[in-house]
Amino acid sequence: MYALSGATRILGIIGNPVRHSLSPAMQNAALAECGLDYIYVPFAVTPECLDAAVSGLRALGVTGFNVTIPHKTAIMSYLDRLDESAEAAGAVNTVLVKDGLMTGYNTDGSGFISSLADDLGFVAGKGTIVIIGAGGAARGAVAALCRAGTERIVLINRTFSRAVELAEDMRSRYPETGIVAYPQDQINECRLGSASLLVNTTSIGMNGERIDFVDLAKLPKGAKVYDMIYSPLQTPLLREAAAMGIETANGLGMLAAQGEVAFSVWTGIVPPKGLMKRVLLRICNLTTA
Ligand code: NAP
Numbered sequence: 001m002y003a004l005s006g007a008t009r010i011l012g013i014i015g016n017p018v019r020h021s022l023s024p025a026m027q028n029a030a031l032a033e034c035g036l037d038y039i040y041v042p043f044a045v046t047p048e049c050l051d052a053a054v055s056g057l058r059a060l061g062v063t064g065f066n067v068t069i070p071h072k073t074a075i076m077s078y079l080d081r082l083d084e085s086a087e088a089a090g091a092v093n094t095v096l097v098k099d100g101l102m103t104g105y106n107t108d109g110s111g112f113i114s115s116l117a118d119d120l121g122f123v124a125g126k127g128t129i130v131i132i133g134a135g136g137a138a139r140g141a142v143a144a145l146c147r148a149g150t151e152r153i154v155l156i157n158r159t160f161s162r163a164v165e166l167a168e169d170m171r172s173r174y175p176e177t178g179i180v181a182y183p184q185d186q187i188n189e190c191r192l193g194s195a196s197l198l199v200n201t202t203s204i205g206m207n208g209e210r211i212d213f214v215d216l217a218k219l220p221k222g223a224k225v226y227d228m229i230y231s232p233l234q235t236p237l238l239r240e241a242a243a244m245g246i247e248t249a250n251g252l253g254m255l256a257a258q259g260e261v262a263f264s265v266w267t268g269i270v271p272p273k274g275l276m277k278r279v280l281l282r283i284c285n286l287t288t289a
Helices: 023-033 047-060 074-078 084-089 108-120 136-147 160-173 184-189 236-243 252-267 275-288
Strands: 009-015 038-044 064-067 094-098 101-105 128-132 152-157 178-183 195-200 224-227 247-249
Touching: 009 023, 009 047, 023 038, 023 252, 023 275, 047 074, 064 252, 074 101, 084 101, 084 108, 084 136, 094 252, 101 252, 108 136, 108 224, 108 247, 108 252, 128 136, 128 184, 136 152, 136 160, 152 160, 152 184, 160 178, 178 184, 224 236, 236 247, 252 275
Parallel strands: 009 038, 009 064, 128 152, 128 195, 152 178, 195 224, 224 247
Antiparallel strands: 064 094, 094 101
16 A cells, blocks of 8 residues: 555545445555555444535545445435436445546446356346345346346345336336346246346345245256355355356455446556455455354
8 A cells, every 4th residue: 555645545435334344455455556546444424424424525525435335325315426327226336526526326236247257157148037136236236237238137026016116117227128026936937947047136145044935946057146145155045056056156256346346437447357356355264264
């Protein structure tokens, strides 16, 4: 890292909590590797303080910041502009401050698409993708998959009405992709047999829970399984799929890739490919050792 000086530019992350965020480690490693005079710092911001925090960040002249739980939606009303990625995803995880104007981006979706390619060799296009979940992560993923030219998406969610709502919204934005919603208990009948990719966007598995309503044996040969969870690195879903010979990937690659895109938004420079993921793996292996 550069020695801090009067010229050092500031990046950061706002959220609550941010104590366990892995972004400062991976962003500072990339900034140092690229020889950029920036520092990336965590800011714990409660919902009551969001207004004051955004005004403060603007007044202090930061270059940009990440936004995490619980502010990804609330931040939108404070911004001057939204990139298409944020508008479609209905959430912002990256803000660029330039000439006093704040622009919101959503780099989770493009991070997901990059991770599918890098970690699973999966390129969106023809075929059916089954998504479990209809929350913020699902919304960003569906929008990015549609933009990447996916032919068909099947949405499954515990609260069926949320899946229906998400499908309707995305169909109106991306009419070229066929998007349908099914109740969670119909997943095994809902074209799982023709899926080329199954994606878990829910939090089921973070505490070792199984996704017991999915019959992985229904997936056709060659189908792949992606779990957005990265802590733990291997969820029961991934363990069970791998035991059946199915190719799998966890969400660590997505976390790194969304960080790479944010880094480019702020600095105009593409960080060294794979560096952020190596930092994350080192931290995760240390904490699970
Ligand atoms: P969210 O908006 O709160 O949505 C949570 C989703 O999980 C909803 O669809 C919810 O269904 C479903 N769900 C939760 N508990 C469930 C249960 N017991 N049974 C069935 N469904 C359940 O959260 P989010 O922001 O989308 O995040 C979801 C996950 O994605 C988290 O694990 C997060 O860590 C991960 N994520 C990873 C990355 C990455 O970079 N790798 C980025 C973003 C998010 P209902 O609608 O019925 O409540």
